[in-house]
Amino acid sequence: MTGKISVLADISSRGGKVPPLYLYPVYILPGLIYSVESTGKFLYVPFLLLSVAILPLMAATNLFDDYFDFKNGVDLKDSPNTIYRRHPIFHFNVTPGYLILWATILSVIYIIFIIILSLFYGIAVLIIGLTGWGLGYGYTGWPLSYKYRGLGELGVFLSSILANMIIIAATVRSFRFGEVLFILPFSILMTLVLFVGNYRDRNYDRASGLRTIVVRLGEGGSKIFVSCIFIVFYALDIFYSFISIYPLISLVTLVTSPIAYNASNSWYQIDPKNFESYIGRNISIILGVLLLLLTVNILIQKI
Template sequence: MRAYSFPASLFPLSIGILFSMPITDEEVYFLPFLIFSMLCLHGGTNLINDYVDYSKGLDGKHHPGASAFIDRKILQKGQVRKVALFLFGIAFLCALPLFYYGGIPVVILGSIGIMGGYFYTAPPVSYKYRALGDIFVFLLMGVGPAAGVLFLFDSFQISSLFSVLPLAFYITAILHGNNIRDARHDSQYGVHTFAQFLGPVKARWVFVMEIFAAYAIVLFLYFYYGNIYIFLPYLTLPLAIRVAMTVLKSSDTDTTLMYIDKDVAKVYTLFSILYCTGILFFTGPFLQ
């Protein structure tokens, strides 16, 4: 289920929770439902993606994005689909208390999130294959979870939502790096991604802009909040530069990008830990 990617959706939730402080004792009981629903949704999305990609012949045995479940014969292809649907069902059930407490905005955002996860690759929408994966991942895995939490705890503010954008850009960079690596392979199967649309050179520069947009927004937020601790994620800047240079110097025929999605995910995870820590320093008084 590519557990290394789970922080991609959990950290935006954390941003929403931090900017919702203080939360009441009653609201604390919703946190396990919130987190477990998000994990099941993310896991279901990954598995339905694996199922559809295998069905289309996209992920062969030696492809770096191939499913370990199918590749190692832990589950048959049809079983992967059943597990995915089961996880979507659990995600929906866990979301029901959140829908009841949060009202219409949470119902709308949660429903869009669940449907967006399923139709990422599943027909008839399959928006991943229509060069729309990047924008939907930005919205549904970056902005959406934080917005849902803010509405759930009646704490929605534009400034709070803006604060999740560094994570949204990094999450999109994980997918975009993956699509740069797979561009030639995907084109053989009629799959269209944003990276293909841009072409190899522009796609690589867009990847770099996505990475450094995260740091630029952090700089803007420093001037908005006046909190020096928000610069903590800048400690990851050397790692980000190294990943960016790896992508820029790569070609479509070498193997330097084989694990680019995992490499970006590692930097993103460290960035997010430091970013959430920095935010905690100025939301900290509300936790007391």
């Protein structure tokens, strides 16, 4: 029994890489920081409950992805997804039926969580939560299948926004455009984790007919794209500081720009199997510094 649970945990989290533990905090903390700043209260109970509730959705999304990729002929024995990680079908010898069964079970668990939490924290939690499930399923599932249309990065971007919006909805009990603006720099940077993975897989994706952003941009354009995303992040940080979306202290995040510069010029030179973890760790440092500065500002205001 323990072995079966261990296999399921490995498969549904892709060996603990999706979501990576070092990146998950900066994935969900912007919503908490915004709520503390807005309410003056540390509402940790809804934050912790929703942080846990999101995990079954992520696991289900991974299983849906593996199921539909296999059924659609994208994941084969010699494809990048089976070379760079332990693919559930080719490594663990599970059936496609196993994947769809557990994807469904985890989806039901997630939806039950969201329904219960919406009873305590409002209908917005349910609406955002169900939208998040649709985004996760639709990554590869019919009829959206937006990954196959080259929109995977857009999905990561939106999922990051929704994950934080559901936390804000439960703690602040509001839904305003300013909240999305607050989260935007974090969500933009998060897209790079998927993007560099798609860069590694570009030749296979091109041969398979997948028109990812990397395939469209080409090798040189993709390297420039990564640099541009970092530039946009810092530009937003500066802009937000001057229009008071972020406090002026957030400008100190600029001290991390050498990290971004080094990462944007070196990620494609390392072992391809480490693309995501390399970019992910650099992103977690940069976003971690920004989150720390936003937290310091809250503490200063309370003094």
